[in-house]
Amino acid sequence: MLVVHDVTKIFGQNIAVDHASFVVDRPAMVGIIGRSGAGKSTFLRMMNRLTDATSGEIRVEGRNILALNGTEKRAWQSQCAMIFQQFNLVPRMDVVSNVLHGTLNRRSTLASMFNLFPQADIHKAIDILERLGIAEQAPKRAEALSGGQQQRVAIARALMQDPKIILADEPIASLDPMNAQIVMDTLRRIHEEDGRMVIANLHTLDTARRYCDRVIGMRAGRIVFDGTPEQLTTGVARDIYGADESFSEASTSTSLETLETAAYREAMLTT
Template identity: 45%
Template sequence: MEDVFLETRELTKVYLDGTEALKKISLTFKQGELVSIIGPSGAGKSTFLRSINCLNKPTSGEVLFQNQNITRANGKKLRLIRRQIGMVFQDFNLIKRSSTIRNVLHGRLGYMSSLKGGIGRFSEYDVHEGLAILKRVGLEDHAFKRADELSGGQQQRVGIARAIAQKPSLILADEPIASLDPSSSNNVMNYLKKISEEDGITTIVNLHQVDFAKHFAHRIIGIKAGEVVFDGRPNELSNLMIDDIYFQGDRTYEYTS
């Protein structure tokens, strides 16, 4: 937890219409911590997350990941860096007609030749590992069901399992519980925290539900209008500060404590 292995330096993103989504964000992240990023819709949370692995190319600034400058990488080097960064999406991003286990095994594509990956020829070892990961997220009995036969919460756990299959050192989760009921949300956040603590995988999670951030995160970062306005432990995030982060004429955030 002491070594900084991810850093953003004055990260800025300006879209073509002039929208300044990120304004010189400088942050450091330690290995093995679960960090929740909170803020109102349009604050820049998703832009920040997707700028870390250059899914959104920053306008200026730098992202340093394990002493590698992602913002200057391209081609093969960028692909190798991204292989170490797992993504979990709000809409699950699964191939619905494929089996659960095949969706998990897609996390191994970055380690395969384009020929084997194109035909989905996974090794016996990868299949064994994929089944073990599904057991870890409580879905071993659903391994050979089609993904679209699973509930939303189960599909999100498949998304987490796929990210784990990459063997990443960093997981980025963009609003992973936005469409889930409270029980499924608890399950998903429990698994993300377990992975962070047991595997030492730094996990950065965008959340709109402040109560979940306070309950599960080791650290919370508040972003408002593209700027960091809070960075601290959950017990340091007061209701007054929550109001400051979210209040823009109406209260659209969710918190219970």
Template identity: 55%
Template sequence: MLIIEGLTRRFGERIAVDDVCLEIPRGSFVGVIGRSGAGKSTLLRMVNRLADPTAGRILWDGRDVTALRGRELRDWRARCAMVFQQFNLSGRLDVLTNVLVGRLNQVPAHRSLLRLWSAEDRAIALAALERFDIAELAAQRAEHLSGGQQQRVAIARALVQEPDLILADEPIASLDPRNTRVVMDALARINREFGITVLCNLHALDIARSYCDRLVGLSAGRLVFDGPPDALDADAARQLYGLEADEVVDATPTVPPAAPHVVPFAFQA
């Protein structure tokens, strides 16, 4: 379980995240919603320890993540994979190598620097690409892919880390509606098939309602909503979205795919 206790982050006089407390069981798919600047990205970056909290604690299965340093912190970042809005791929490298970067914590440094990937690592990376229907792109340079394809490569890279938790920071913000569906379906498959906990920052309430089993709403860094999607009423939406509330509440949800049978977390080449 992920436990967030009184998490706060200040930037000078500005409070980006203000005393947030959450408990998130394993296997959840949680949408973090709110307007731009509400503190969603800062919250996820603190969970991954890309940003340090000013106050509060983050616990995973009882272990204090905020106290980790050195190798233990690197291990945590491998177990807590990030998917970014701008993909964070190396455009000049081929797709397979970009995915293999997710295995860096599993191989000796000299092998990774020389790109001496084992047959097992390559099989794991190809299996992840196959899972998202992009294995045929393995030899292409990442810069030649569409936005939706690049984001699926980024999700495959996260998956080969063999994480307990995936943090997706506005993963569909730059995508068209079709690729939005493809990317959200990919995250849903990871959650449902492998039982990996997913925290996904989303601005679009209709998408969040369709894919997430719980919504966490931030406004000016404070937690103002925490509950199932159908419990988000007009008053709570106004707290989150202000003048945009009527538009986001009335939006027609996108129906996600049916949940597949849950299988143990494992890769097959």
């Protein structure tokens, strides 16, 4: 389904993504990990065509999406939905209208300006909210919801596009552990039930191991690891993050159990 070949992105003197190559031959859930500045977000933005690559190819079902322009580029962006760390909702707009914005790429400018949505789309939006467990929030303003609920609204908006691929850029970085788990459970369920490919940038190893079929590690723009969650050992993680022997997975964890254990150990050391 997805072939990434020698993809590079250069900003001035900085190489953000350095000759990245990998192949995903089925609708897997893929996690990309690495420290800040490793090139994870830049890569997803190239996939969604929010930024252009300097060189290389990204082929989806044989078509190089980096070569698309105009109408074809916009059509691709509707097939490749993007979920952001900061949700990117319209705060004062109600939840269901935010979800309906997932249809903007295929609607006329006039209809978009006046928020004119077909009844069928409204019913679909509510059905998606029901599926994600937040249908009761539909009439509320997005700003009235918790962070976890807002991220599920963003996921619902992505599903309104009926995409082939869902890209999630640090989708749980601003959430507490409980909401992080709910959001990741939601993405995993969408992958399994719909057969959609999900590619998520993640900042925690336990999340990548628990939810992903495959993990890609990036360091300074280069892919330095590509394997299964079981192959993601602490030693491999140190190499990905450029860390020494003092590296602790607990410091990057979103797992409630790991955090509780770490807190208990810290309390015991200070008593």
